[in-house]
Amino acid sequence: MMRFLLGALLLLVLAGCGVADDYPDLIESDLLPYFRAEFPHQRIVLMIEGDVNDDGIDDLVVVFRVDPEHNHKVTVFSIPNGFELTEPIPAPFQDVDMEFININDQPPNELMISGRRGINFGLGILRFYDDQWVDLFGGLDGCC
Numbered sequence: 001m002m003r004f005l006l007g008a009l010l011l012l013v014l015a016g017c018g019v020a021d022d023y024p025d026l027i028e029s030d031l032l033p034y035f036r037a038e039f040p041h042q043r044i045v046l047m048i049e050g051d052v053n054d055d056g057i058d059d060l061v062v063v064f065r066v067d068p069e070h071n072h073k074v075t076v077f078s079i080p081n082g083f084e085l086t087e088p089i090p091a092p093f094q095d096v097d098m099e100f101i102n103i104n105d106q107p108p109n110e111l112m113i114s115g116r117r118g119i120n121f122g123l124g125i126l127r128f129y130d131d132q133w134v135d136l137f138g139g140l141d142g143c144c
Ligand SMILES: [Ca+2]
Pocket: 050, 051, 052, 053, 054, 055, 056, 057, 058, 059, 077, 078
């Protein structure tokens, strides 16, 4: 009986890890097909919608796996005649989390992104400025 319970517990833990790893909580987004047009096979780690460039239209930030050892991040912008994608940049590799915040009561919103690579934890406050993401405090060194 004890062996069965341990086996069942192990299965539950493994299943839980598998679900969390393979099927993240994907949000519904009209911009997702544009990401998929550019990156049809990459596994999405996490995505978040919010107005990155202060034009009043939500944009889509996607962290995705580019190879077994690295994640990248791109942003999909809705523009009048279609969409634009930023160049992919490195993103934290494990335990990725993202949230839009506003640190100075001025538009645009900043993106808070955190995660780790092994024991190297990183937390970055990014602002989209001059058509690229700027890490305001350099907090992502070592975790991407
Ligand atoms: Ca926008």
